[in-house]
Structure formats: C-alpha cells, structure tokens
Amino acid sequence: MTQPHPVDVVLIGSGIMSATLGILLAQLRPDLRIVTLEALPRVAAESSDAWNNAGTGHAAFCELNYTPQLPDGSVQTAKAISINEQFQHSLQLWSTLVERGLLTSPSDFIHRVPHMSFVSGAPDVTFLRRRFEALQKSPLFNEMRYTEDPAEIAQWAPLMMQDRAPGPVAATRVDSGTDVDFGALTRKLFAALTAASTELLLQHRVTRLRQNPDRTWQITARNLASNATIRLTTRFVFVGAGGGALTLLQQAGIPEGRGYGGFPVSGQWLRCTNPALADRHQAKVYGKAAVGAPPMSVPHLDLRLSEGKKELLFGPYAGFSTKFLKTGSYLDLVRSVRPNNLYPLLKAGADNMSLSKYLVGQVMQSPQDRFEALKTFIPDANMSDWKLEIAGQRVQIIKRDPKRGGIL
Numbered sequence: 001m002t003q004p005h006p007v008d009v010v011l012i013g014s015g016i017m018s019a020t021l022g023i024l025l026a027q028l029r030p031d032l033r034i035v036t037l038e039a040l041p042r043v044a045a046e047s048s049d050a051w052n053n054a055g056t057g058h059a060a061f062c063e064l065n066y067t068p069q070l071p072d073g074s075v076q077t078a079k080a081i082s083i084n085e086q087f088q089h090s091l092q093l094w095s096t097l098v099e100r101g102l103l104t105s106p107s108d109f110i111h112r113v114p115h116m117s118f119v120s121g122a123p124d125v126t127f128l129r130r131r132f133e134a135l136q137k138s139p140l141f142n143e144m145r146y147t148e149d150p151a152e153i154a155q156w157a158p159l160m161m162q163d164r165a166p167g168p169v170a171a172t173r174v175d176s177g178t179d180v181d182f183g184a185l186t187r188k189l190f191a192a193l194t195a196a197s198t199e200l201l202l203q204h205r206v207t208r209l210r211q212n213p214d215r216t217w218q219i220t221a222r223n224l225a226s227n228a229t230i231r232l233t234t235r236f237v238f239v240g241a242g243g244g245a246l247t248l249l250q251q252a253g254i255p256e257g258r259g260y261g262g263f264p265v266s267g268q269w270l271r272c273t274n275p276a277l278a279d280r281h282q283a284k285v286y287g288k289a290a291v292g293a294p295p296m297s298v299p300h301l302d303l304r305l306s307e308g309k310k311e312l313l314f315g316p317y318a319g320f321s322t323k324f325l326k327t328g329s330y331l332d333l334v335r336s337v338r339p340n341n342l343y344p345l346l347k348a349g350a351d352n353m354s355l356s357k358y359l360v361g362q363v364m365q366s367p368q369d370r371f372e373a374l375k376t377f378i379p380d381a382n383m384s385d386w387k388l389e390i391a392g393q394r395v396q397i398i399k400r401d402p403k404r405g406g407i408l
Contacts, residue, residue, distance in 0.1 A: 010238070026193055026196050036199070037201050047394070062285070064286060147171055184306070268391050279310070301378070348407055
C-alpha cells in the first residue's frame, strides 16, 4: 500500500485494554472505521493471557497492597474502594455485552472463586483486623468475613492449615470473588469487534508512529509474515501495547512522552501438577508482599480456571529480564534509554535500592528457596507436586519528578 489508508481509530496491541476501548467505541459509534495492529500471531498473548496475570480482576477484596497501613496503625481504604468501584463497572459492561449478544458463554471467561487474605504473626493479624474493620464502612465490602480461628480458616483453605505450626493467624474471605480469564475475554471481545467490521491485523508490527502537522497520526506497520509494509492515517490512536508502549510513546515524539522510562520485572509461578491436590483448594489467597517487592510480586496461592481446566499456582516469584515483553528483545531496556529519561532512571534506581536488592535475591533463588516460600502457604507441600512455569513480564513506570528527579 503506497498511499496512507485513512481510518478513524487505530488500536496498537490486542490485549484487554484495546479490546475494551474498541468495544466501547463500536457501541457508541458503529460507523467508526477501527483497525487493530498486533505483532503476534494471536490475540491476548502477552499480559492478558491467563498465565500472565492473577485473574482477580483487581476487585481489591484480597490484595493487601491496596490498603497501606499508616505510621499510626490506621489503614487507608480509599484506593481499595476506588479499585472495587472500577471492577463493578467492568462487571456491568460485560453483563450489558452479554445481554446484547456480543459476549457469549460468560462461563468461558468468568467464574465464582472466593477471594481470601491470609496472614500470620501478631503484627500482621492486627493489621488485617484493622483492614477488615476499615473496609466494613463501605457497602462494597459488607460481604467480607474475618476470622482468627484456625479451624474456620481450615474450612476455607484446608491445604494452608494442615500441619501448620501453632501461632496467631487471621484471614478474610469474600465468597463472591471471581476468577477472570482475561485472555478468553479478550478473544471474545475481538470476535465481536471483527464481526462488526473492525479490522484485526495480526503479525503487524508498528515501525513508525508520527503526528502530522494537521494533528492526525501516520502509522507504518510491517507484516511479519510477508514483509509487506502498510501505512495508516487516523485521527485517534490508542497504544495498548503493554511493555511495548514506552517504545511507541518515544517514537511518537510528543512532549508528554519526555522523561518517561521503564524498569522491567519478570515473573514465575510454581504450578501444581497433582490434580488431587488442586481439587482441595477453592480460593484465591493473598498474603503480604516482602519489603521492596513490586506490586506484581504479592505472594498468593491462586486457583485458576482456564479453558475448562482447574489450575493451582503459587507465586509469582519476581525476576529480572531486560525484555519489555515476554516476546520482546533483550535490548529493549538499553534501547529505551534517552537523554531526557536517563536522570529519572538513575534517580529512581538510587531511591529504590530495596527493590533492586529484592530482585537480586529473587534471581539468585534456588529451587529449594522457592519451595520454602511455598511452604509458608502450604506447610506440608511436596516439591514433586510442583513445576516452575514462566509468568508475565511487566514494566514498572519511571517518570520525571520536579522534586525527586525520578519516581517509580
């Protein structure tokens, strides 16, 4: 195609973000010409894939990092409430799309799985109790139950209490929690979009993104199968490319992109290979993150339901890779460094030595070290029942800050 092809909207990346925006635009303006460009041969293969995220929908029922404890011992709940409200909006959207026939078979992508938080030791028990009491003030968390009774926790999560050493423990539980297979959901959303004439171009990598003098955008993409090049012009472009978004933002050359950098964090899971063991656990259980750990590394014993199969995972274990995507290049981090983001990168790194120390420790972990972490959740775990699997790749955002130079 020699002349740029004009369209109304271009979505870069075929994950849940692009799919959600695309379906909203298609419902509001069915006349829009929408094109999605995806470098991989299938939809939702990166962060939206079921193996690459926790599937909680981030409802804030169990994620303790959304409710930080202040120096006076009180617990902040504003972030948890805001996140839960957003998840309620997602549920409303999906319900509407089901009613309109645009999403079929909801059981293919969402299931009822209780959400739990679990802690041990007197200080963390006090924290969890205060968190529960603070969240009870919001009607969004009225259903949450709290207990410090080991016998009741054993009913909720039997694997976690069997052979556990005596000591203070506490847990919360929300029975209406869900497991969301965002990969399956994304594929269903794109099926609805393509049926409504939205064009999905797989194996098309964006090689150039520039704004024209008239404020339209020109996008060049290469077909990785045929090596052919296409050019598009559009009034609106959405970069939903996960870790690949930073490179595209830098390519765009817009002033708002100056000063941004990224720090990649990889992840791994221990996957249970014993179906009988997996059948005994019926919840998503989150604990507290280690000091300096990135948000994606909050430890959890996670029941997943993907493609009709039950999976039990523990982790994730953080690691380091210079890739910005699982399918990216080891040169991604080096290529992202610019004169305008070098100082923010260095300053954020200096201010977050605990994160660097944590990641080095995680990278240096032996199989036995990972297994010992699992045993804090399942005391009588057997190493032969678990297998190490690669999880998702994330990029921690670093941006310029007038006071601190750079913040993570």
